Amino acid sequence: MVDSTNFFTQLNGGSSQILGLSSGLNTQEIVQALVAARRQPAVQLESKVTANEARLEAYSELTGLITDFKASLDGLRGEVGFFADSIFDNKVAFTQSRPTTTAPGGHVASQADSILGVSVTDKAEPGVHTVEVVSLARSHQIRTDAVADRSASLASQGIAIGTFDVNGQTINVDGDDSLLDLRDKINASGSGVRATVVSASPTQNFLVLNAEETGVINTIDLAGGTGTSDSLGLTDTGAIKNELKAATDATIRVNNLGVDVTRSSNTFDDVIEGVTIDLFRAEQNTEIEIEIENDLGTVKESIISFVDAYNALKDFVDDQRKEIVRTEGGEAEYGPLAFDTTLRSMMTQVDQLVGRIIPGQPTGAQTIGQIGIELNDNYRLEIDDDTLDNQLLTNFQNIRGLFEFNFESNDSRVTLAGFNGQVAGQVDASGNPIPYYLNVGPTDASGNLTSANIQTTAGAGAGGGADGTTTVNGQQVTALDTTGANGLRVFYDGGASMPGVDNIEVTVTRGFADQLFYVLDRYVNEQGGGTISENTQNIVRQNDNYNRRIGDIESRVELFRARTVARFAAMEQAVLTANNLSESLSSAFESANSD
Structure with a gap:
């Protein structure tokens, strides 16, 4: 069992x-x-x-590619609201030196960057200027008489104790103060003067006063002196006794205007708008040519970044759709997004935009292909450097219009505050931009609008009464979806208690980069949202x-x-x-x- x-x-x-x-x-x-x-x-x-x-x-991975793509478009799409910059406004400056027309024969001009430096902002206008540096601004410098012992009390060395003024600040010299103590008191006084003890020998010590700012206006003022300042050797019966370096202003000659331009500083930032000139040294008979240009290099780099980002996205899509057979006779495999409707829809919109004609653009700059950015046989974008470089040099503003969002108003009181991807410009039968018409009601005592409307034709909406085409918040007007201006936000600075204004023309055009940015933004946006x-x-x-x-x-x-x-x-x-x-x-x- x-x-x-x-x-x-x-x-x-x-x-x-x-x-x-x-x-x-x-x-x-x-x-x-x-x-x-x-x-x-x-x-x-x-x-x-x-x-x-x-x-x-x-x-x-796709989100990262779209984020990079949007970043490449962000600069190209222009000023999109308050404090926003456009790379098309960037400027660069080039300098070169040469003898002036009155320079003696044989004069050799020094290198431009050893004489001055130039920086520019986007407010500078392209053009050529000349600058001759006549003299530099210098700070005022004076000294005391020699003191035998820098550490011993001044009183024990025969210096009269008491007070004296430096640029309106009273300095007290006490009985036990040494030369070093006096230095510290002046430096802590907030007088705009820096004091330094300079020792020529152990028994020859000087207190040197140097104005912190250059220029005649910043000459050290000892207010006529006192017995103490006379005893120190700073003054002599009210006048400066030991002046080491006189205060001087900087002088330049600009564009051969025939007048000297003088400033207290060696920095000139108010002579040519958007241009700052820093002087390093003066050189008679030498002038510096300053050429200000649009920053074509940055624009081209941004265009290259856009092309690279587009091609990277196309590579990703192709990888997703590529057929892979891992074993002989086995079934074909594809990427996880090969048949994804979201990806397909997005790429359809992107590819349509790549070949789209931008309304309002002149012939020769209506598509990116016309400026040297073309699709190759593999459906990737390629740049023809010769064509693009020539277009940037000769057709800069039209290229700008091809890429960026543009806002114009015939009233300087109206400025762009912002917009969204739904805004559409108006064009006539020939494709030329035509304006919307903004009508604003009176402003209140704080300068805020009481009402406003926006119309597609002049004369409609007179008086600026509210009719559902806009919302008003203070001085800002936002267009609603009753017109193609939907989402456009403008700022109206009309002043306090002013009457309404009718038929303010507001023209909007949307370039390639701006339109493409908002296509992508619907799928991935900065708030972490999107399809x-x-x-x-x-x-x-x-x-x-x-x-x-x-x-x-x-x-x-x-x-x-x-x-x-x-x-x-x-x-x-x-x-x-x-x-x-x-x-x-x-x-x-x-x-x-x-x-």
Whole structure:
């Protein structure tokens, strides 16, 4: 008879397994097959989770590419509101030196950058200027008489104690003050003068006073002197006694105007608008030519960045759609976003814009292809350097119009405050821009608008009454979706308690970079939103749901496995019992026959 102890099942890592020794069946494989069949819904969900994780990873990469793409377009799309800059406004300055027309023969001009330095802002206008540096501004410098001991009290060395003024600040010389103490008091006085002790020898020590600012206007003023300042040797009966360096103003001659331009500083920032000139040294008979140009290099670099970003996005899309067969005869595999409708929709809009004609642009600068940015046979953008460089040199403003958002008003009181991607410009039948017409009501005592409206034709909306075409907040007017100006925000600085104004022309054109920026912005924006973010959140929620369902299935499968093991164990026990009974009967029968 077979012993049934530990015969039917055993423990393996906490799970029961059936040995199947009684029935002769591979009951363990049978149980595993039954459990695997029950677990198939979880396997299918796990495949979906894996596919979703691949989509999340691909979306993350796509988000980075779109963010880079938008960054490359941001400078090209122009001034988009208060404090916003356009790279098309950037300027650069070049300098070169040459002898003046009155210079003696043989005069050799020094290098321009050893005489002056130039910096420019976007307010500078392109053009050529000449500057001759006649003299530099210098700071005033005076000294005391020699003092034998810098550390001993001045009184013990015969200096009269008392007070004296430095640029209106009273300095007290006490009985125990040394020359070093006097230095510290002057430096702490806020007089605009720096004091330094200079020791020519151990017994010859001077207190040197130096004005912190250059120019005659900053001459050190000792207010006529006192007995103490006379005793120190700073003054002599009211006048400066020991002047080391007189204060002087800087003088330059600009554009041969025939007048000297004088400033107290060696920095001239108010002579040519947007241009700062820093003087290093004077050189008679030498003039510096300053040429101010549009910063074509920065514009081209931005265009190159845009082309690179577009091509990187196209590479990503192609990688997603590329067919991969991993095993011979196997099914083709694609990237996780190969058939993604969001990606397909975005790229359709992007590719349409790449070849679009921009309304209002003159012939020869209506598409990016006309300025040297063309699609090659692989549908990647390429730059023809010769064409683009020539266009930048000869057609700069038209290239600017091709790329950027442009806002113009015939009233200087109206300025751009901002806009969104829904704003559309108006064009006539020939494609030329035509204005919207802003009508504003009276302003209140604080200068805030009481009402405003915006129209597509002149004469409508007279009086500036509210008609649902705008909202007004203080001095800002925002166009609503009743016109194509939807989302345009303008600032009106009309003054306090002023009457309304009708038919202010506001013209908007939207260039290629601006339009493309807002296409991409719908998918990825600075606030962390956009269609791709929404898709990502949906996928995360979907995976959370899948994982919960997988957990539920796993729990039910474990219960099923335990019940199945128990049933097969009972079967094995029954077979064993029957086998044992059969053996007992056979033994009894054989015994009976042998008797």
